Amino acid sequence: MVRPIFIGGEWRQGRGPISVSRFPADGSVNAELSTASREDVEEAVQAAERAWRAPSWRQALPHQRAAILYKVADLIEARLEQLAALQTRDNGKPLAETRGLVASAAGTARYFAAACETLDEQLTSQRAADFMTLSVHEPIGVVAAITPWNSPIASEMQKIAPALAGGNAVLLKPADATPLAALELARLFEEAGLPKGLLSILPGRGSVVGDALVRHPLVRKISFTGGTNTGRSLAHIAADKLIPTSLELGGKSPTIVLEDADIELAAKGVVYGIFSSAGQACIAGSRLFVHGAVYERFMERLLTLTRELRVGHPEQDGTHMGPLISEAHLQSVADYVALAREEGGEVLCGGERLSEGTLANGSFYPPTIITGLNNGARVCQEEIFGPVLVVIRFEDEADLLGQANDSIFGLAAGIWSEDFRRAWRLARRLECGTVWINTYKKFSVSAPFGGYKESGLGREKGREGVLAYMQQKSIYVGLSDTPNPWCC
Numbered sequence: 304m305v306r307p308i309f310i311g312g313e314w315r316q317g318r319g320p321i322s323v324s325r326f327p328a329d330g331s332v333n334a335e336l337s338t339a340s341r342e343d344v345e346e347a348v349q350a351a352e353r354a355w356r357a358p359s360w361r362q363a364l365p366h367q368r369a370a371i372l373y374k375v376a377d378l379i380e381a382r383l384e385q386l387a388a389l390q391t392r393d394n395g396k397p398l399a400e401t402r403g404l405v406a407s408a409a410g411t412a413r414y415f416a417a418a419c420e421t422l423d424e425q426l427t428s429q430r431a432a433d434f435m436t437l438s439v440h441e442p443i444g445v446v447a448a449i450t451p452w453n454s455p456i457a458s459e460m461q462k463i464a465p466a467l468a469g470g471n472a473v474l475l476k477p478a479d480a481t482p483l484a485a486l487e488l489a490r491l492f493e494e495a496g497l498p499k500g501l502l503s504i505l506p507g508r509g510s511v512v513g514d515a516l517v518r519h520p521l522v523r524k525i526s527f528t529g530g531t532n533t534g535r536s537l538a539h540i541a542a543d544k545l546i547p548t549s550l551e552l553g554g555k556s557p558t559i560v561l562e563d564a565d566i567e568l569a570a571k572g573v574v575y576g577i578f579s580s581a582g583q584a585c586i587a588g589s590r591l592f593v594h595g596a597v598y599e600r601f602m603e604r605l606l607t608l609t610r611e612l613r614v615g616h617p618e619q620d621g622t623h624m625g626p627l628i629s630e631a632h633l634q635s636v637a638d639y640v641a642l643a644r645e646e647g648g649e650v651l652c653g654g655e656r657l658s659e660g661t662l663a664n665g666s667f668y669p670p671t672i673i674t675g676l677n678n679g680a681r682v683c684q685e686e687i688f689g690p691v692l693v694v695i696r697f698e699d700e701a702d703l704l705g706q707a708n709d710s711i712f713g714l715a716a717g718i719w720s721e722d723f724r725r726a727w728r729l730a731r732r733l734e735c736g737t738v739w740i741n742t743y744k745k746f747s748v749s750a751p752f753g754g755y756k757e758s759g760l761g762r763e764k765g766r767e768g769v770l771a772y773m774q775q776k777s778i779y780v781g782l783s784d785t786p787n788p789w790c791c
């Protein structure tokens with residue numbers, strides 16, 4: 304059966320080509336589903352425009368909008384196992400990870416419910432006594448949200464929740480490879496009582512559905528997570544339309560092990576930072592800088608821990624790394640490793656696809672560590688988005704900072720050191736949106752997230768996250784009997 308999609312509050316067959324969701328661990332079919340056509344996008348946008356302007360939504364009190372998000376959070380938690388299993392089938396991440404992603408989606412819904420309920424408007428400062436000014440926030444209107452395949456349910460809720468909390472309507476285009484979680488989320492929003500038309504889920508190709516969405520004149524904000532090149536092309540479209548965009552883009556994040564680091568903690572943190580999610584994370588710590596004084600000791604521990612990682616079936620307990628999302632992506636990762644070899648790199652572990660036993664049926668690639676290159680090599684400059692770590696030895700802090708910041712990206716960084724003041728100083732000089740000290744990949748919904756340089760524009764999460772989906776208006780109220788000079 305070809306599954307329907309959620310267009311303007313109705314479950315029906317989209318008029319685009321049929322898409323097949325496959326389990327990356329063995330290529331088996333999860334579902335066949337319809338996708339949206341340009342006509343479906345048009346209908347969804349018109350429904351969204353009517354829905355956000357309807358008095359029932361425009362005049363809904365913040366706690367009424369929040370109530371829907373709280374209910375969705377409860378529904379997500381009640382179905383955590385089912386949603387995690389679905390997400391694992393769709394993108395191949397181990398269950399332990401997808402459970403975390405589902406839990407974070409519930410937390411995000413709750414956080415933005417609270418942010419919306421507690422958003423204060425301001426009485427702005429006034430110099431004259433005969434009027435007062437207020438600054439209020441209002442919805443933007445119809446929001447196009449576009450997401451990648453690596454952490455769907457979490458990144459989708461990071462857009463849907465603040466957009467709805469801000470009083471908007473949202474049209475979400477999930478990645479073509481991973482549409483299932485978004486469709487389930489739509490069912491939960493429906494069950495929670497979200498008025499029709501405020502949310503549509505429009506699976507399909509970015510070049511068709513995504514393009515039609517962002518170019519539509521009634522779409523007044525683009526919220527995008529994905530690759531830097533796609534983000535740049537969407538920014539051009541937004542510039543022509545003069546509409547705001549939030550762009551969460553790629554990364555090539557440096558992790559730094561200083562000579563005073565706790566070697567055991569640092570090695571474990573580095574392994575997790577690059578190899579969890581099989582390296583398919585924007586924030587993956589994919590460039591590692593290790594101080595010469597601890598280089599040998601650290602590398603020995605790093606290699607031991609890496610060799611102990613279990614690559615395997617994502618539905619099996621104890622699996623650390625599942626398959627890559629697709630054969631095409633595996634080929635791109637393998638091409639980068641071949642390039643590293645050509646550039647003179649030495650592959651210390653991994654470096655060949657895994658094809659023993661049942662692994663032969665999926666796109667499994669082992670954790671791979673490369674040394675012998677400098678930061679100018681292409682594999683140190685380009686995002687591989689796979690389980691590939693490049694290690695560079697350094698001796699001097701100034702040189703380290705120059706290399707760590709020598710990247711078009713600026714998403715995240717990690718520092719391992721027992722000297723907190725030194726780590727703090729370094730953190731302030733790293734050109735990126737997030738720095739982890741003695742930890743990595745920890746997330747809090749209350750901490751704003753986003754990139755410097757070509758890693759993005761704007762911030763998601765944090766209390767201000769809801770304001771990214773609102774526009775500000777100043778209102779002047781006259782208090783004088785002669786409000787203007789000519790009225791006396």
Ligand code: NAP
Pocket residue numbers: 449450451452453454458476477478479480507508509510512513514517528529530531533534536551552553554584585586686688714754758759
């Ligand atoms: P991508 O190719 O840029 O695709 C992202 C989304 O954009 C997909 O839904 C895609 O549709 C859609 N798209 C593609 N072309 C489009 C167009 N012309 N108009 C509108 N939409 C279009 O990225 P990806 O390969 O899926 O994801 C990996 C990238 O995402 C990496 O660079 C990673 O670093 C980045 N990422 C960033 C963050 C962050 O928070 N900074 C988080 C996660 C991932 P299709 O499915 O048809 O391709």
